[in-house]
Amino acid sequence: MQLNENSTSVTDRVTSQPLSIEVENLQHGYTRGSIDLKIENWQIQHGDHVFLHGESGSGKTTLLNLIAGILTPQTGEVRLLGQTFSGLSARKRDQFRARHIGVVFQQFNLIPYLTVLQNIMVAGYFAKKSDDIERRATQLLTELKLPTSILQQQASQLSVGQQQRVAIARALINQPELLIVDEPTSALDAGARDTFMRILLDICRSKLTTLLFVSHDMSLKHYFSSSIDIHSLKQSQGSTVC
Numbered sequence: 001m002q003l004n005e006n007s008t009s010v011t012d013r014v015t016s017q018p019l020s021i022e023v024e025n026l027q028h029g030y031t032r033g034s035i036d037l038k039i040e041n042w043q044i045q046h047g048d049h050v051f052l053h054g055e056s057g058s059g060k061t062t063l064l065n066l067i068a069g070i071l072t073p074q075t076g077e078v079r080l081l082g083q084t085f086s087g088l089s090a091r092k093r094d095q096f097r098a099r100h101i102g103v104v105f106q107q108f109n110l111i112p113y114l115t116v117l118q119n120i121m122v123a124g125y126f127a128k129k130s131d132d133i134e135r136r137a138t139q140l141l142t143e144l145k146l147p148t149s150i151l152q153q154q155a156s157q158l159s160v161g162q163q164q165r166v167a168i169a170r171a172l173i174n175q176p177e178l179l180i181v182d183e184p185t186s187a188l189d190a191g192a193r194d195t196f197m198r199i200l201l202d203i204c205r206s207k208l209t210t211l212l213f214v215s216h217d218m219s220l221k222h223y224f225s226s227s228i229d230i231h232s233l234k235q236s237q238g239s240t241v242c
Ligand SMILES: Nc1ncnc2c1ncn2[C@@H]1O[C@H](COP(=O)(O)OP(=O)(O)OP(=O)(O)O)[C@@H](O)[C@H]1O
Pocket: 030, 031, 032, 033, 034, 035, 054, 055, 056, 057, 058, 059, 060, 061, 062, 063, 216
């Protein structure tokens, strides 16, 4: 299936989106690693907010990397938005990821010597969506409850909580249909974690963005419409369970 590369309205998204994520007969292991990840079938509907949990070392990040196309599965298939993603060339995968998927990594991966705006602009550049980026970045920072003066600040000068929100802004700048977030709250205290989760989920709801959120912290489960343990995912044929 071909994707329309132009940006879509929120109404279009409700009516016309295929499944966000489909995983089929996926298998992946590391040559010298201790896991052998096997998932027969898993689907996430468009607009869902899914909490994927499992203890440290259970393979959560590996699965996210397979879904985001950072790793290629040894066998099986990942389809994103109806597109067979794992079968694309590396260049096409990068293009697709830049336009349709926002990824927030555990360590945020901001470029420390660039300003916040420059960090966000890099994401716009890769997706070839640089128009009007300062205005869009300003709006996102406001939605994320950050002062817009932060745009001119170097990423290395930000607190962990600020870095986390800037990483979300960078991931959302290209209006992706899917946002993947890997364990972003471990450095926050309980109050800051709650504020962050509420802001993140409000933004995803308002933009109808599918959210796949990974953590080992079960206290976050109640924020999500569905949740799944990576172990049951490995064993079952199942779709998302609550
Ligand atoms: N590049 C790699 N090469 C070899 N083994 C790896 C590699 N990356 C991860 N592993 C191993 O695969 C297993 C799963 O790692 P992964 O990072 O996916 O787990 P996780 O559930 O995300 O853990 P955490 O919650 O601690 O981040 C671990 O045993 C890890 O050591």
